[in-house]
Amino acid sequence: MRELLEAVADGSLSPAEAEAELKGYVTGDAGRFDAARQQRRGIPEGIFAAGKSAEQVVALVETALETTGRALVTRVTDRQVAALESALDDSFPNATVDRRSSTVHVRTPAFEPPSLDATIGIATGGTVDGPVADEAELVCEDAGATVDRVDDVGVAALDRILDQLDRLRDADVLVVCAGREGALPTVVAGLVDTPVIGVPVSSGYGFGSDGEAALAGMLQSCTVLSVVNVDAGFVAGSQAVLIARAIDDARD
Structure with a gap:
């Protein structure tokens, strides 16, 4: 305790960092940020941007960077990203911002990324x-896993998945994203001996176009696989990371 107080007094530790050390979380105007989740759960807290103002997203990202050196933000809008980049120019001018679709990964130069001796394959139907898939991929990359991404291998033409089979079989765990009837994870799971995590996607049209048909199809899979919620790339990526970390520990 005394060392923390002295560090805050001499400026080598910020109040937010001290609060994170003492409580495991930091409380601000935008809510609480779980700075200890990485140590406790093996996965950092993701900042869910949907429904939050740009100012709230900025505040939470700055807290994440201050206490953990990086931030994962999902479901961002262009306005939120613009506000974030503008704010970081002042608060963390050397931070790296990696945006893919509606997911953003931010890290400071001081952040030391981990390294996992494991490969996570990510496949998409279209x-x-x-x-x-981008959401899942950034979670996996943040954890230090090697990611092998295979896109546009939907079951409408089975040759597309069969000619990528060696790559899929080389992965230690697979995240497979598909909309419509959600058949791709079922097909892949019948061809590999690695864990498969199916992600139903709210793509397509007609009956079940919001992902319900894909979810139902994966839950009814004859082959063995795990299934997450509709569009839950972050959850699938996190689950893949936990499996990859167990594999990495076993190899050590």
Whole structure:
């Protein structure tokens, strides 16, 4: 305790960092940020931007950077990203902002990314599934896993998935995103001996176009796979990271 107080007094530790050390979380006007989740759960807290103002997103990202050195933000809008980049020019001018679709990964130069001796494969049925896969991919990259991305291999033409089979089989765990009837994860799971996490995507049209048909199809899979909620790329990526970390520990 005394060391923390002395560090705050001499300026080597910010009040937010001290609060994170003492409580595990930091409380601000935009809410509480769980700075200890990485140590407790093995996955950092993701900042869900939908429904938040640009100012709230900025505040939470700055708290994340101050206490953990990086921030993962999902479901961002162009306005939120513009406000974030403008604010970071002043508060963290050397921060790196990596945006893919509606997901943003921000890190400071001081952040030391981990390294996992594991490969996570990510596959999509079509281009429209890309944003959900992007969300999963950034989570996996943040954890230090090697990511092998295979896009546009939907079951409408099975040759597209069969000619990528060696890559899929080389992965330690697979995240497979698909809309419409959600058949791709079921097909992949029948061809590989690695864990498969199916992600139903709210793409397509007609009955079940909001992802319900894809979710139902994956839940009814004859082959063994795990299934997350509709469009839950962050959850799928996090689950893949936990599996990859266990594999990395076993290899060590």
